[in-house]
Amino acid sequence: MYAADGGAYIYFAIITSMPPEGYNYTWWGDWNQYHLIPGDLALNLDADSSTGDCGYEYGIKLTNDSRTIEGEIGDVFYMPDWEKISPDNISQNYMVNFSNMVDNSSAGTKTGHAEIVYTHYTDWPEDNGAPNYVIEMRVPKEALGIYGNGTADLLATVSCTNDALMIENFSYTPVPEFATIAVPLAMTLGLFYYYRRKRQKREG
Amino acid sequence: MIGWKGNMTELNPPLSLCGVLLSLSISILLLAAVITPAVAAEYTIDGDLDDWGVNPSNNSWDAAPPALSVYENWRPVDLLLLAQITIRGLNSAT
Incomplete structure (x- = not known):
């Protein structure tokens, strides 16, 4: 995962083996099929783990799955509710206890939209036999309520949360x-x- | 008086030039300080990370500063679970 401050925008990029449409996974424990999906990008911009559900007061929607908050891929939400979408039985090694923003009438206000490309990664087409994808995005600082200097923690995961990547202490500046x-x-x-x-x- | 005025005319242009240059330098420094963060990073949103300095086929996994990079080997879920189940099965068998 990569992050950079760029004037009026913050840029993120993630390389993942999770396809944008998700992935049907048959769990060997019960032979049921589970649809795994990309996790939404979680942002803790105030360096305070007590604000926002699970400490992440902003989120960027990275999936159209109906189990997640209504909106378009790239929508930025303030104070969303976070939930782990996939059941625990298929996540025996999970690293975090949430993955996606979910619908809740009292939580999650859309504050803006990020420009996003989520596509097959041609520079590194596959890893361990699985195709790779790249998620690249440009997020307006205005949508993230950034009006001063600060540091942020960023978390990217997938719905089963067996893998998670975190960038800590990412420094950002206000829009000139x-x-x-x-x-x-x-x-x-x-x-x-x-x-x-x-x-x-x-x-x- | 004419001689005095003449001396001033000779002295003033270099002094004015110094003033202009000094003012320009300060202003340019101020401008640079303000604008630099704004133009420090700009990436094309096209799914190609070459402009970040990232190209895994050249073994370049780190983005060029000031961008931050964090990575690990994200494994396909089924391979990970298969490994866990195999280990659990071996443990229960012994």
Whole structure:
């Protein structure tokens, strides 16, 4: 998993063997078939594990599965409810106890939308015989309520949660405002104009 | 008076030039400090991570700074569970 701060956006990329549509898995314990799906990207932006369900107050939707919160892939939600979608019996080695945002009338407010590509990863087509996919996204800081400096913890997993990746202490900066760029620029132009006039007066 | 004025004319242009250059330098530094984070990272959302500096076929798994990278071998679920069940089966058999 990769993360980068880029002005008005935060960029994420994830390489995974989970296909966007999910994966039918027959568990050897009961011979039932379970549909595993990508987990949603969880973000703890306030470095406070007590805010938000499971400590993650923002989430980015990465699946269209009907068991998860209603919306489109790429939708950003604030204060969603997190749940582990796949049953525990197929997750004997799970690393976290939640995977996806779920519908709950009292939780989960959509705050924006991230541009997302979730596609077969041509640079590394397969691993251990399973095809690889890449999820690349550009998330507006506005959708994540970022108006200052801070650090974030990010968590990516799959619905069975047997695998999870975490980036801790990712530093982000606020979006540069127009005034902070315009003032130095105006100063430069003003000084240039001032000295030019002064020189013209002297020469005149 | 004319001589004095003449001296000022000779002295002022270099002083003005210094002022302009100094002001420009400070302003450019200020601008750079503000704009640098904004243009430090920009990636095309196309599913190709070459612009991150990531290309596993060249054994490049780390993204170029300042991007952060975390990775491990995500294993296919069935292989992982198969291994666990095999180990559990062996344990119960012994």
